[in-house]
Structure formats: C-alpha cells, structure tokens
Amino acid sequence: MKKISNWKLAFILAGVVLAMLAFAYVNVPLFRMYCRKVGIAISPNREAKADLAPVDRKVTILFTGVVADDMPIAFRADKAFEEIKLGEQSKTSYHFVNLSDDTIYFRPVHSVLPENAATKLTLTKCFCFDDQTILPGQSYTLPVIFSFASDLDPEVERITFHYTLFKKESKAKK
Numbered sequence: 519m520k521k522i523s524n525w526k527l528a529f530i531l532a533g534v535v536l537a538m539l540a541f542a543y544v545n546v547p548l549f550r551m552y553c554r555k556v557g558i559a560i561s562p563n564r565e566a567k568a569d570l571a572p573v574d575r576k577v578t579i580l581f582t583g584v585v586a587d588d589m590p591i592a593f594r595a596d597k598a599f600e601e602i603k604l605g606e607q608s609k610t611s612y613h614f615v616n617l618s619d620d621t622i623y624f625r626p627v628h629s630v631l632p633e634n635a636a637t638k639l640t641l642t643k644c645f646c647f648d649d650q651t652i653l654p655g656q657s658y659t660l661p662v663i664f665s666f667a668s669d670l671d672p673e674v675e676r677i678t679f680h681y682t683l684f685k686k687e688s689k690a691k692k
Contacts, residue, residue, distance in 0.1 A: 573605055573668040575668075575670075576604070577604060577670065577674060578599055578676045578677070579602055579608075579676075580599055580676060580678045580679065581595035581598060581600070581610060583612065583682070583683070584680075584682050585682075585683045589685050590616065591616060591683060592614070592615040593614055593615075593681075594613055595611070595613075596610050597610065602666070604667070607642065607664070607665045608664055609661055609663050610661070611660065611662070613657065613658075614660070616655055621652070623685070623686040624685055624686055626645055626683050628646045628679070628681050630678065634674065635670060638670045639665075642663040642664065643661055644663075644664070645661075646662075649686055
C-alpha cells in the first residue's frame with residue numbers, strides 16, 4: 519500500500535476546504551435560481567416582466583392548498599377554479615379555521631405551475647407575504663390579489679396556484 523506524504527495530504531485537505539467554501543458561497547444564489555426556475559417561493563411583489571395590458575385570452579386557475587406537519591387547520595380557497603383574463607387583476611380568498619385549543623403559528627408558501635407561468639405572476643396582496651398566527655378555534659378569511667402577464671406562453675391554458683402551510687415556532691420560544 520502506497521503512503522501519502524504529509525505535504526500531499528495537507529494539499530488535498532486544503533483543496534477540500536476550498537471546495538467547501540466555494541460551495542457555501544454559491545449555494546444561496548444557485549438555490550434562488552433553481553426556485554425561480556421551478557416557480558417556488560419566487561419574490562411575490564416584484565414588478566411584472568411584461569406589459570399587463572389585458573388581452574382577450576383567458577386561462578383557468580386551479581386553487582389548491584395543503585397543510586404540512588399535521589397542523590389542525592382547515593384551509594381552503596374561496597373557489598376551486600376561476601377563469602381569468604390575462605393582464606387583469608384578479609382576487610380570491612382563502613379561509614382558515616384552527617381546529618385545536620392551541621395557538622398555531624405557520625408560514626404559507628406558494629408555488630405556481632407550470633413553471634413558465636410562475637415567472638409571469640404578480641402578487642399584489644397575499645397572506646404568504648407574512649408568517650401567520652391563528653388563535654384557538656379562530657377562523658378568518660384572507661384575500662389574494664394577483665395577475666398574470668398578457669404575454670404568458672400561448673400553450674398555457676391552465677395554471678395551478680398552490681399553497682402549503684408549514685408549522686413555525688412561536689416568536690416567544692425563540
């Protein structure tokens with residue numbers, strides 16, 4: 519078995535450390551690029567990339583949502599489907615009910631499919647902008663105001679607007 523000299527081992531370990539530092543440095547930008555590509559948690563209040571002038575074209579929006587971490591929250595959209603005109607501002611609402619005797623803290627995260635539709639979304643108002651708190655037995659309704667740019671890919675006829683609620687620790691516990 520061949521022995522590795524101390525100097526050679528030091529150079530190999532230094533190379534590994536440099537590679538780890540380089541990976542740590544580029545990890546966040548790469549992750550953001552990936553999220554933008556697949557339409558997950560993109561910056562929701564950015565300006566639309568294209569003209570929002572209404573066009574005669576309509577698309578069907580499917581509103582879905584799930585609750586992660588077995589949280590006792592009933593959560594649903596005002597309506598399951600809506601046909602909207604591209605370039606026009608649309609509004610829907612989501613209803614939340616705490617089914618437990620505890621205060622629940624959660625973070626809503628949105629995603630839009632297909633991927634190319636996510637880049638044409640402008641969210642004007644959304645409960646996903648902030649972490650949420652729901653008191654025991656409380657129910658409330660929150661609006662979502664959005665639009666899709668008029669230059670959305672012509673092949674896109676249906677868009678899924680999805681929310682996942684993730685459990686968070688209370689601010690007092692931190």
